[in-house]
Amino acid sequence: MKKGRVTLKDIASKLKLAPSTVSRALNNHPAIGEDTKKAIKKLAEELDYQPNPMALGLLQKKSNTIGVIVPEITSHFFSAIITGIQDVIGPSEYNIMICLSNESYEEELTLVKKLSKMRVDGILVSPSSATKDFDHFRRLQNNDVPVVVFDRDCPGLEADKVLVDDYSGAYQAVEYLIRSGCTKIAHLGGPLNLSTTKHRLQGYLDALEKNKVPLRKDYIQHVKGFSHKDGIKPTKKLLELEDAPDAIFAINDNIAASAMHVAKKMGLAIPDDISIVGFDDEPHSLYFSPALSTVWQPVYSLGMLSARILLQRIKNTNSNEEFRMEVFKPELVVRASSREDSVGISD
Template sequence: MKQGKRSVTITDIARELSISPSTVSRALNNHPAIKEETKRKVITLANKLNYQPNLLALNLLNKKTNNIGVVVPEITSHFFAAIISGIQDILNASGYNIIMCQSNESYREEIKIIENLSSVRVDGFLIAPSSKTRKLDHFVKLKNSGVPIVIFDRDCQGLDVDKVLLDDYDGAFQAVDYLVKSGCKKVAHLGGSLSLSTSIHRRQGYIDALKSNNLSVRDDHIFHTKGFKHSDGIRAAKSLLKLKDPPDAIFAVNDRIAIAAMYVAKMYGFKIPEDISIIGFDDEPHSSYFTPSLSTVRQPAYSIGLLSARILLQNLSNPHDSPGFRREIFRPELIIRDSSRLRPDT
């Protein structure tokens, strides 16, 4: 089998010019101690031989790789895709590359990814933890090694690092308060895993909005899905809408679950929003094209990505300047469409 052509090295250039490899290296980096004539000869020969520097070796020598590890639970949803776009726009403009990895909501896969990225010495991490992540030892180990970390979207209680989050509680409160004020009296909740801060805060926002409107919280009107796929939502919605006393409104933990609830409601003969109002969370692009279009809580996903990347860049540029850890929280926006009743004052 034909062998590929061997790459030209600094040693090859040094041998050809009868000078030391260190002199070649300095000449290529325009070191002031090297004579201009020597620089000219080295650069001319390097171009002639099509010399390509070993960036990995140079980066390791400089203790910098210009690579950032980005770890997310998934990349298929619009929410995380928009965050990644924000991250990429900031980091690429600053000369950094991103190594994109998805944990598939697996704690073990998340640990493996972080270990692998650490072994190639990425300069920093941007991480949205998996829904199965309960122990934080792998994050603490990263922090103690001096590698900058920014946690986004999903909080890790007790982990002192920079974080960029959303006020999930406020988003849920807005949604449920609207449902009640639009005339709904039996508002149910299709929630996510209670191992996630986002699910916990959205559930609490739901509960507090009911209480603030003097409505009781019914345990049989709260279902928690095992995952965030449409199939998970369908199973939960069927259990909810089969009740003898079904709800007249549903607040769902995200748009996928809300759309699944709309599908089941139609299957069971409910009219939306006349018989049942439904509000999701995320504002996925396709949500406005369903019939009826889905009311939802909009998250500024792209802005979350931008700010997360900017904070990481600040830490990389000035690692000792920050006296503490930043905790930035975005406020969501309630978007009313056709899947929920109009309030009397609208």
Template sequence: MKKDQVTITDLARELNVSPSTVSRALNNSPFISEERKKVILELAKKMNYSPNQLALSLLNKRTKILGVVVPEITSYYFSTAINGIQDKVGSSGYKLMISQSNESFEEEIRLMEAMALVRVDGFLISPSSNTLNYDHFEKIKDSGFPLVIFDRDCVGLEADKVVVDDYSGAFQAVEYLIQTGCQRIAHITGSTNLSTTQHRRKGYLDALQNNNFPILEDLIVIGDDSSSESGVACMQKLLDLRQIPDAVFCYNDAIAIGAMSVIRERGIEIPDQISLVGFDDEPYSSYFKPSLTSVWQPIYDLGLLSAKILLDNLEMEKENPNYRFEVLKPELVIRESSRKII
């Protein structure tokens, strides 16, 4: 059976003093003698007294809890971002309430409503791939909750945002493939709803156009999602073309790994016959044979900065009309799956 929590009233009854005297002593009031403070603190320790956090949060109008909603928790990308968030907020005394939407718009709304009911102090959200309507974000803002959108942009929504320059990362990758002598550069995309997908595709297209390469629609294959299975299906389509590509820029590393398995099954040499580039630079990428060339993203810093902006807003205790839009820079990490520059 769960024991009742020791209260200030219980301590006061034991010492035959008023609850207000105990409260002042526990809060190190200068109006209580050091001798009495010592007696009260020793009893509190002996009786395993701990403050009622709910009562304190109601008194301070703060729960010291931040709501975090991401598409998935177990992936390297989002777990690393959450580490950055945790490291930033932990030193400020905040706790995280973390949930995953599983790329569901409806689940994202449900989770945010549940978090609002328990009065989290603010939200850090990476929208689902199916989030095309932002009314729930507007509702949260109108209710007075600070909100930071990270990783995936919500175009048209006025809010603080922290993203990575996906366009620049894709442009770097494709221009590098061109410099290595590749002529037929394919692209396997992710979900078309995502801003990250759109920006990476734009970087791919602009890199080709800036180098006077033709845009060949049969070399652009749209994936159902961002999984290795999608990479397998899309790569099979590319290898069934009459003239196969000599390079493939993939939306992420998971897709690239799926593509790599198909290329090797067909007996095609990487990178001699096909160069392969991913995006995210996940830890396993360097352990494949051949190791995967990929675009590194500052994911930890993404989480860290997102949390800092939210904490800054909470400290201001008033609405900031000047929303921040922070863009972090990625870097191309060259490994064995792509040719050397000729």
């Protein structure tokens, strides 16, 4: 026997059978006798025969593979979502292929094309921060490849979506800062085209308006990315204002950590001089000094539900069932980086 991957032809040659007979026997075709099936399966096991998934995919017009496209995987946020997805997909007949767009629209396009060529059975996607057009997802749908959008919305795209109420989370955070006595609240927002950025900004604005806190446009700065370094310059710009803010609500915990770093370097005490609140409740936020107040999101559940919806959609590709829109509610987690609620108003 030759070295390398064992093929159907190798098994057929050993047993002096046609490769088509071997293939049918391994797939329990009723036309093949039981004795022949047993002999073929026994030899296949002895030779450690492994079916070629790509070939099976072409034959069955499916790959038993689900593509997952995320902007990055280094944060707890997306790794927890992927864990939730895997815990649902793992026991099923499907495998998952994780792809990183690195917050690039062009890379996202390339990934979609590659996954389409591989005949994936469905795609779970959180679009990049640079994605403004969603035609590449529509093309997948037109080719009967179901798409489930999670975390970041694709406005105008008709698809199953699993999101978090970012507006509510931001509103809770800013109203809490107001109740704690802060009157000059700044916002470090994310890239402008992201749905999460827009919803959290609106929550910030509405909380100020409802509580009659004056809005200052120079208190709103937007970061270009979500890493720690992206928050440094925008925070300096805020804290170097003549009438500097006494609180910062940040788009995520990484940017909040940047704000804490800059504030400390400028000699400010947290939370006595400035309160800081993040978003995401990354595990390490608990171990900041002081521990970071933040907005918790049920990210594991978000991943699980997204996967369940996609599996259901794959099973009912031809159904006219309406697309689902599921929205999780976040919760404010108060720690030491923000002042205590001095008003005592309950939510």
